Amino acid sequence: MSHSADEAVAAIMRHLAADGFDCRADGAGRYRIVSQRGDALPAQPVLTIPADLFLEYLQDLAGKLGYPASDPFTEALSLTNINLMEELETTHGLDRNHVTALGYRRVRGRVRFYVEHDFPDGAPAPPTDPDQMWVAERPE
DSSP, X not given: OOXXXXXXXXXXXXXXXXXXXXXXXXXXXXXXXXXXXXXXXXXXXXXXXXHHHHHHHHHHHHHHOSSOOSOHHHHHHHHHHHHHHHHXXXXXXXXXXXXXXXXXEEETTEEEEEEEEOOOTTXXXXXXXXXXXXXXXXXX
């Protein structure tokens, strides 16, 4: 089944809305996430999701699924939604989430998911030791 880039973005935005996120368009392929379930998000992170890059990311992920799936594209979309939710809901042991930006961009020829944080001075940052962190993509 063929999927368009705009349909892929619309699908992930529906997932975020169903999970209670109020996402407001903030330019082409950009959304400001202002609240979750009515609670304001202080950092109001920006989700950058260029449709063509997002579709490429989903297609690449669907092609790498290591288990049989009736619809690999839908499975990839679901996994992507889980990744977004984890980043937007995690407080890293602090009083609130500090994500300021997340989305999809091309890095060294491949589309990658990225996350940016703005931790207050003295706050513990998430672990950077590969043995202490979960990585969404398989190593190359």
